[in-house]
Amino acid sequence: MTSLSDKEILELHDLLDALVENNLPKHKLVRLENWISDNEEVRQYYIEFMDMSSSLRHYAEELISDDTEDTVEESPANIVSFWKPLFAIAALVVFGIFFNQEIQNFSFSTDAPKLVNSKGDDPAAPLERAPVIVDTVAVLTKSVGVRWEDPTQFRADLGDTLEPSTLKLANGLAQVEFLQGATVVLEGPVEFSLENPNEGSLARGKLRAIVPQVATGFTVVVPKGRVIDLGTDFGLHVHAGGSTELFVYQGNVIYEGQTDSGENITREVSGGESIFIDPYGNANWVEMPSEPFISAADLAFRSMEESQRRHSAWVDLSNDISSDPKTVLYFSFDNHSPWSRILRNESVSNSSVQNGAIVGCNWSEGRWSGKGALSFKRKNDRVRLQLPSHLKSATFSAWLKIDSLDQSISPIICSEPKSLGSVCWSVNGDGKIVLRTRNSGGNTFYESAVAFRSDKLGRWAHVATTYNADAKMITHYVNGRSFSREKLIDPVILTFPKAMLGHSSSTKGANGGVALNGSIDEFGVFEGVYDEDQIRRIYEVGRPFEVPNALGTRIP
Amino acid sequence: MQDRSSELVQLMMKYQRRIFAYIHTLVPSRSDAEDILQEASLTICEKFSGFETGTNFYSWACQIAYWKVRAARKKFATSKVVFNQEVLDVISETRFELEEELDTRHGALSRCLKKLNDRDRRMVLTRYESGKNVTAAAQASGRTIQGAYKALNRIRKTLFDCVSFEISTERA
Numbered sequence: 247m248t249s250l251s252d253k254e255i256l257e258l259h260d261l262l263d264a265l266v267e268n269n270l271p272k273h274k275l276v277r278l279e280n281w282i283s284d285n286e287e288v289r290q291y292y293i294e295f296m297d298m299s300s301s302l303r304h305y306a307e308e309l310i311s312d313d314t315e316d317t318v319e320e321s322p323a324n325i326v327s328f329w330k331p332l333f334a335i336a337a338l339v340v341f342g343i344f345f346n347q348e349i350q351n352f353s354f355s356t357d358a359p360k361l362v363n364s365k366g367d368d369p370a371a372p373l374e375r376a377p378v379i380v381d382t383v384a385v386l387t388k389s390v391g392v393r394w395e396d397p398t399q400f401r402a403d404l405g406d407t408l409e410p411s412t413l414k415l416a417n418g419l420a421q422v423e424f425l426q427g428a429t430v431v432l433e434g435p436v437e438f439s440l441e442n443p444n445e446g447s448l449a450r451g452k453l454r455a456i457v458p459q460v461a462t463g464f465t466v467v468v469p470k471g472r473v474i475d476l477g478t479d480f481g482l483h484v485h486a487g488g489s490t491e492l493f494v495y496q497g498n499v500i501y502e503g504q505t506d507s508g509e510n511i512t513r514e515v516s517g518g519e520s521i522f523i524d525p526y527g528n529a530n531w532v533e534m535p536s537e538p539f540i541s542a543a544d545l546a547f548r549s550m551e552e553s554q555r556r557h558s559a560w561v562d563l564s565n566d567i568s569s570d571p572k573t574v575l576y577f578s579f580d581n582h583s584p585w586s587r588i589l590r591n592e593s594v595s596n597s598s599v600q601n602g603a604i605v606g607c608n609w610s611e612g613r614w615s616g617k618g619a620l621s622f623k624r625k626n627d628r629v630r631l632q633l634p635s636h637l638k639s640a641t642f643s644a645w646l647k648i649d650s651l652d653q654s655i656s657p658i659i660c661s662e663p664k665s666l667g668s669v670c671w672s673v674n675g676d677g678k679i680v681l682r683t684r685n686s687g688g689n690t691f692y693e694s695a696v697a698f699r700s701d702k703l704g705r706w707a708h709v710a711t712t713y714n715a716d717a718k719m720i721t722h723y724v725n726g727r728s729f730s731r732e733k734l735i736d737p738v739i740l741t742f743p744k745a746m747l748g749h750s751s752s753t754k755g756a757n758g759g760v761a762l763n764g765s766i767d768e769f770g771v772f773e774g775v776y777d778e779d780q781i782r783r784i785y786e787v788g789r790p791f792e793v794p795n796a797l798g799t800r801i802p
Numbered sequence: 803m804q805d806r807s808s809e810l811v812q813l814m815m816k817y818q819r820r821i822f823a824y825i826h827t828l829v830p831s832r833s834d835a836e837d838i839l840q841e842a843s844l845t846i847c848e849k850f851s852g853f854e855t856g857t858n859f860y861s862w863a864c865q866i867a868y869w870k871v872r873a874a875r876k877k878f879a880t881s882k883v884v885f886n887q888e889v890l891d892v893i894s895e896t897r898f899e900l901e902e903e904l905d906t907r908h909g910a911l912s913r914c915l916k917k918l919n920d921r922d923r924r925m926v927l928t929r930y931e932s933g934k935n936v937t938a939a940a941q942a943s944g945r946t947i948q949g950a951y952k953a954l955n956r957i958r959k960t961l962f963d964c965v966s967f968e969i970s971t972e973r974a
Contacts, residue, residue, distance in 0.1 A: 263955045265830045283889050293827050293897050300823035301908045306930035441937050447947050469946050
């Protein structure tokens, strides 16, 4: 066994400390993972450290049960600490589940506990499908010009649900809506931690909080105390030196803190009043805060300006795509009336006979308000296409929102499967992007890794797949990034007989076909292979810049 | 029948700390590890008729827990604190080799906690109470949150070194 140097031990300890506090950046996790895997001493240190963490939990719970601070002695008779699993067992015993149930033929070996069969199935499978463990506290609902302080650290995207975490903005504005109802506008540079659905802490920078009655009690921890809201609207500014300014726009808040000399401070601050807490914790009344705070209305206005700027950038991109001679088919889904039954092909190099015929689908709202989309819900919903092209290499691109993956296939574009070269591009029931082509020997399926997990359902995502006959490579992209590649076997000329958008008529077990359970609001087929930069541009320019009713769709 | 149910409860009372510790070694997030312990406990209960009295309950239960962790890995795929399967397996195997030493360390930690000053002890134990976070620990010890993170880092290092020292003294 090699011996770790003092420096390495310190590094390892810091990694493990960040790990148990749930704030280890991805690249450091990779470093730790490799280190544990390669070095036995590191592995042992890791296990002893994590075991200590479990033991601390044990002693902490034991202390509560004893209700005395001095008793931290290990005592086998006093194990009420792990009460939750015992309750579960007690409940099962009480209700007779344990002894009345047909127990399946199940037997674990009780030999030395080497973990066997790492590729096999779970012998305890009957109890699978436990609820997903998430600890969401808030949603990021608006962002304008946000630049994250450290790109390697946690960075949230618009619409993301947020678990307890720290947001560090170098610049820009972000609006966070807590699950309990409070809204906070952060003004970069700022460091704000989300603690629970009704509490955050401001280490530095400015925020404005808008707290409805339902979220009364919303708390922001500041360096020398905490601000507890009583249903109001207030601004907070924590300066680099550790002082804090609090200004109440309306309603009342309570400031509770402690000075360095140990004196407890409590102030009730009402609408129009302001206090300044110096770096030593002393609170003084002041006339006005030194700088104004950005309100939700200001942010909404700036957000609207940003939206307009983003929208015109997308219109420019859309025009570029339409006029590109390599664009075979392009649906922008924009500027259609709600009763339109024709989906206009915007590709100028191809004739209007390639317009699509809408069958069944309803028009709905796309990535931003005013943007058109088609939703495919019922099994006959589809857009019939005429696409006589024959393509040696091709690029497929779509903005789509999948609502559920409860069917074996979510078709994006599929053509009649029996003709040589016919194509079906879809997402399968496991959330993988699949390009199916018909070769001389039958169908070939090119599957990506899992792209759609539950967190991507119900949200707009950009997907693209390139079919490169020259390099013999299929590449799948998700949200502008190359996601997985497969070797192209037996290249064929791609064709699209009886193609349909959002529908597949030849799915096994689905009599009459199956429709995408979701919506599409931009779609293109291009001759030749787009590179990653071109695909990323489609994603970057087109990604949603609004989160309509973010909370409404996320709270169960 | 009643004997079997009381046997199960007794075995769980005796071993659940170690079963949790086993899970926590594989799943560093404490709340996720607690949820897996819950799930594993239910399965242990369901499958208990297949357990042969007198054999190694801990090792039997850990195998159930191991499969629960494997199943949960899919759910944690987006989390930043879950190791890949290969690393999970190698950690799990090494942990079983260290069981005896880990038990000794658990006892030594109790003595080391007593050596901490009141403020530090209160803080670290508050941090590890069920449902408490660093903010609670900061408040319990009158520190800022940033200060609390730093102090927790220092206290963990002190405790770890103290435990290692206690064990080496015992062996000497």
